[in-house]
Amino acid sequence: MNWLAIWEIYSFEMARTRRTLAQSIVSPVISTVLYFVVFGSAIGSRITEVDGVSYGSFIVPGLIMLSVLTQSIANASFGIYFPRFTGTIYELLSAPISFFEIVLGYVGAAATKSIILGSIILATAGLFVPLELAHPFWMALFLVLTAITFSLFGFIIGIWADGFEKLQIIPLLIITPLAFLGGSFYSISMLPPFWQKVSLLNPVVYLISGFRWSFYEIADVSLSISLGMIGFFLAICMGIIWWIFKTGYQLKN
Amino acid sequence: MRPIISVSNLTKTYKGGFTALKNINLDIQDGEIFGLLGPNGAGKTTLISIICGIVNPGEGSITVDGHDIIRDYRATRSLIGLVPQELTTDAFETVWHTVSFSRGLYGKPKNPAHIEKVLKELSLWDKKDEKIMSLSGGMKRRVLIAKALSHEPQILFLDEPTAGVDVELRKDMWQVVRELRASGVTIILTTHYIEEAEEMADRIGVISNGEIILVEEKAELMRKLGTKQLTLELHSKLRKIPTSLKAHKLELMEEGMQLTYTYDTRGTRTGITTLLNDLSKAKIKFRDINTSQSSLEDIFVNLVKRSK
Structure with a gap:
């Protein structure tokens, strides 16, 4: 293993976060505080409790997950897309470093940022x-x-995208709606039976449910199913990345 | 002596069906400066990119210092430094940071003394804390060279290193390249500037339409393929070339004040003695005489024309 190279990529990405602190940390924290104000105060005054937990407390795990999902994708996709865009990717490809090590550096940094962000939001909440x-x-x-899985997913988007528009399209059009509809602000049991079944097709439901269980021991689906789903999604992302590096898709041709 | 780079039967066809390289066989010797010449789209950058690991190879094999570039990619890439054709830099990074980053990617521990030495050699030391976006094109080119040298490579690929660089900077870079060669680094140089190859290279390879059409020692190439010209400055104006001199295929130039005779250096007889005798018989006097060798550029243009 080329540990020094992994560390170099990791440090480089973390240094970028320090340079863009407002964009990387402050902005998502402010957004989350706004969610608290809007959802916690406005809706919380009408829904006092969900499954025995005050509404303000109930939405905390969902809000953390919302930020972790979106920021993991944004950080990892931008991290690998930027060198592709500027052309400096040549340096990674010609260095004595394996694809696994490249992924470890970029995804490690993106996941670290998301975990730090999640922790700050938790403390703020x-x-x-x-x-x-x-x-x-x-x-x-x-x-x-969750941070690792969605950072891997972001890495895939960063490889797939051939423009800044594509870089934004999946997080905006797919991930954010899935996160909003995945029970961030409500319990699936509050929905009519038909929509409860439809919601179970949303993978984010399982992440938020499991995460919320770790706080309040209340969940929409069982813990083992939540863990199984995140493991399944992780395996899919790893499989796609393995294929990308095996074929050199968008990188070496 | 074992070549430091050996390319065997390499063919590369891109996804769209375009064959960029056709059965390339090429050996690069340790410690030499090899000039790879070719027109745009000839396959120079594809060849370099495959050796460095940026582009997937097609058929064939490549070894670097005896290691296969696929199986032993860590060993081969550790030996190589690459200066790409495009000015691809991290605009928001400082010179020091980006050069140190490159060293780290190669798994080398931090060595500020080496980075300092490289930056000083490339006249970048006073710019070390500046962001790359504030540098001129020539300085950015130097940064790319510094990045490529940050891990002390044994082989350096310079893909059009002086494109867009002013004359003074170009000559500085040539000096850097000479010093690198003197320290034992093998250099592979692709260039559009024939004078650059003529100035720097020990051997020349010419690639055209994805095929290596010639590999030769530069001096030998110029000796073999070069023609020489004998120019006679005439004492008095000549209206036309006399019939008795027609066989020499002379050219009358400078409004009748200059005669030019072109001859092949490979011939056992150059025909100069006969020409001078015939000129004497024709009572044509001259006040000066000089010879000039055809340049590498002339040779290159002729070779590429012939290959098309």
Whole structure:
């Protein structure tokens, strides 16, 4: 393993975050605070509790997941797309570094940023609403797995995209709606039976459900199914990345 | 002596069906400066990109210092530094940071002393803390060279290194390249500037339409393929070439004040003695005489024309 190269890529990406602190950390935190104000205060005054948890506290795991999902994708996709766009990708491809190591550097940095962001949002939420953390280990596991999985997904988008528009299109048109409809702000059980079944087709439901369980021990689906779904999605992303590097898709041809 | 780079039967066809390289066989010797010449789209950059790992190879094999570029890619890439044709840099990074980053990618531990030496050699030291976007085109080109040298490579690929660079900077770069060669680095240079290859290269390879059409020692190439010209400055104006001199295929130039005779250096007889005798018989006097060798550019143009 070329550990020095992995560290160099990782540090490079983390340094970019420090340079763009407002965009990388401050902006998502402000957005989340706004969600608290709008959803927590406006809707929270009408829905006092969901499954025995105050509405303000109930939406915290969903808001963290929303930010982690979108930021993981944005960070990883931009991280690999930018060298492709500027042409500096030649340096990565001609260095004595394996594709696995390249992924480790970029995805590691993107996931780290998302985990830091998720933790900041959690701490910020603690200032607004009372929080319980029933299973800290499971919470950390869900957070890390989600950050890694969606960073891998972002990496795939960054390789696939051949323009800035494509870089934005999947997060905007698919991920954000899935996250909003995945139970960030409500429990699936609050929906009519038909829409409950439709919601189960949304993979984000499983992530948010598992994550919320680690806080309040309430879930829309069982923990094992949540873990299974995230593992399944992780495996799909890894398979696609393996294929990309095996064929050199969008990179070496 | 084992070549440091050996390309055997390499063919590369892109997805769209365009064959960029056709059965290339080429050996690069350790420590030489090899000039790869060819018109636009001839396949120079594709060949370099395959050796460096940027483009997937097609058929054939390539070894670098005896290692296969696919199986032992870590060993081969560690030996190579690449200066790409395009000015591809991280605009928002400082010179120091981007050069140090390149070294790290090659798995080499930090060595500020080496980075400092490279930056000083390339006259970049006073720019080390500046962002790359603030540098001129020539300086960016130097940054690319510094990045390629950051991990102390044994082989350096320079793909059009002086494109868009002013004359002074170009000569500085030639000096850097000479110093690198003196330190044992093998250099493969592609260029559009024939004078650059003529100035720098030990051997010349000419590629056209994806095929290597010639590989030769530069001096030998110029000796073999070169023609020489004998120019006579006449004492008095000549209206037309006398019939007795027609066989020499002379050219009358400079409003009748200059005669030019072209001859092949490979011939056992140049015909100069006969020409001078015939001129004497024709009572044509001259006040000066000089000879000139055809340039590499003339040779290159002729070769490419012939291959088409």
